[in-house]
Amino acid sequence: MTCVRLTELAHGGGCGCKLAPSVLRELLADRARAMPFSQLLVGTESSDDAAVWQVDERTCVIATTDFFMPVVDDPYDFGRIAATNALSDVYAMGGKPIMALAILGMPLDKLDTGTVRRILEGGEAVCGEAGIPVAGGHSIDSVEPIYGLAAIGLCVPSEVRRNTGARAGDALILTKGIGVGVYSAAFKKQQLPEDAYAEMIASTTLLNRIGHELAKDDDVHAITDVTGFGLLGHALEMARGSGVRIRIDADSVPWLARAEALAQAGFITGASTRNWNSYRDGVTLDRALPDWRRQLLTDPQTSGGLLVACRADRADALRDAIEAAGYPRASIVGAVVEGDAGVTVA
Numbered sequence: 001m002t003c004v005r006l007t008e009l010a011h012g013g014g015c016g017c018k019l020a021p022s023v024l025r026e027l028l029a030d031r032a033r034a035m036p037f038s039q040l041l042v043g044t045e046s047s048d049d050a051a052v053w054q055v056d057e058r059t060c061v062i063a064t065t066d067f068f069m070p071v072v073d074d075p076y077d078f079g080r081i082a083a084t085n086a087l088s089d090v091y092a093m094g095g096k097p098i099m100a101l102a103i104l105g106m107p108l109d110k111l112d113t114g115t116v117r118r119i120l121e122g123g124e125a126v127c128g129e130a131g132i133p134v135a136g137g138h139s140i141d142s143v144e145p146i147y148g149l150a151a152i153g154l155c156v157p158s159e160v161r162r163n164t165g166a167r168a169g170d171a172l173i174l175t176k177g178i179g180v181g182v183y184s185a186a187f188k189k190q191q192l193p194e195d196a197y198a199e200m201i202a203s204t205t206l207l208n209r210i211g212h213e214l215a216k217d218d219d220v221h222a223i224t225d226v227t228g229f230g231l232l233g234h235a236l237e238m239a240r241g242s243g244v245r246i247r248i249d250a251d252s253v254p255w256l257a258r259a260e261a262l263a264q265a266g267f268i269t270g271a272s273t274r275n276w277n278s279y280r281d282g283v284t285l286d287r288a289l290p291d292w293r294r295q296l297l298t299d300p301q302t303s304g305g306l307l308v309a310c311r312a313d314r315a316d317a318l319r320d321a322i323e324a325a326g327y328p329r330a331s332i333v334g335a336v337v338e339g340d341a342g343v344t345v346a
Helices: 021-028 075-092 113-130 180-188 194-204 210-214 230-242 259-264 270-282 291-297 312-324
Strands: 040-042 051-054 060-068 096-106 134-141 146-155 170-174 220-225 245-248 283-285 306-311 331-337 342-345
Touching: 021 270, 060 075, 075 096, 075 113, 075 146, 075 194, 075 210, 075 220, 075 306, 096 113, 113 134, 113 146, 170 312, 180 194, 180 259, 210 220, 210 306, 210 312, 220 230, 230 245, 230 270, 230 291, 230 306, 230 331, 230 342, 259 291, 270 283, 270 291, 306 312, 312 331
Parallel strands: 096 134, 245 342, 283 342
Antiparallel strands: 040 051, 051 060, 060 146, 096 146, 170 306, 170 331, 220 306, 245 331
């Protein structure tokens, strides 16, 4: 079988494949009010990262699924990135994964079984790092390659961290650098240097397990992971869910090493533009902000970091603890203030 690039078989890649936020809101309109269940602590009502079901006074089950098309060509790396991204939703809710199920769709007329096996092996390797099994799954023959996980986790009810708990006076911490979208755009055009590729893989395969530890701290009020809607989109979801104003300091946002240069060179994804068109009415930008910087703030992140709202006087200590836990780009990026629900970029 002729060797092909995985990314050539897909019309999009990674979390840039997500439906635009405006489309998703239309599809889910009024769904939350249609099916009330007292034990469903988190459903679709707040655009949160996973569903949470309270079993008893000591136990909550966290359930999520995430899958996408290739963002890289190496099948093992693709599997690792997709699995890391899927498990992130459990960590973002404050939980700890206990098992996963594989979701697989492959064009077997274009890819040999050895390539598909490497994708599965990559996913299993990440799950092994997280200390969980891939306990089963489902596969189909599809037009484009698709891989991901359905992930199940546990937490205690007091440690559930939603994207709706941010409070005026909180500080905001971001645990990973921004720029995966522009990196992937450059990669698809074979313009991403090897060191930048290594940086992208290191970031996108870094498990967000710190979320489980942060949720044990009462001074951490809200957590969400930053993925396909970009930093501004997920910050806006937190602002609207919490009924607060979020201020992002653009100069404090951590970028991947070549993100700014690639953005200025025009390696912008279509998802970045769709994101901005979907939620621009909720965001106020500094007039001096260059357009390429705005495009980075809406850049879709595949397996991005966590956005954490915490008590301001604990922010420095928490940021230091996050960095020490293996997240070298962890940064304080803004604050939560009173005001109309939305995001301001200064």
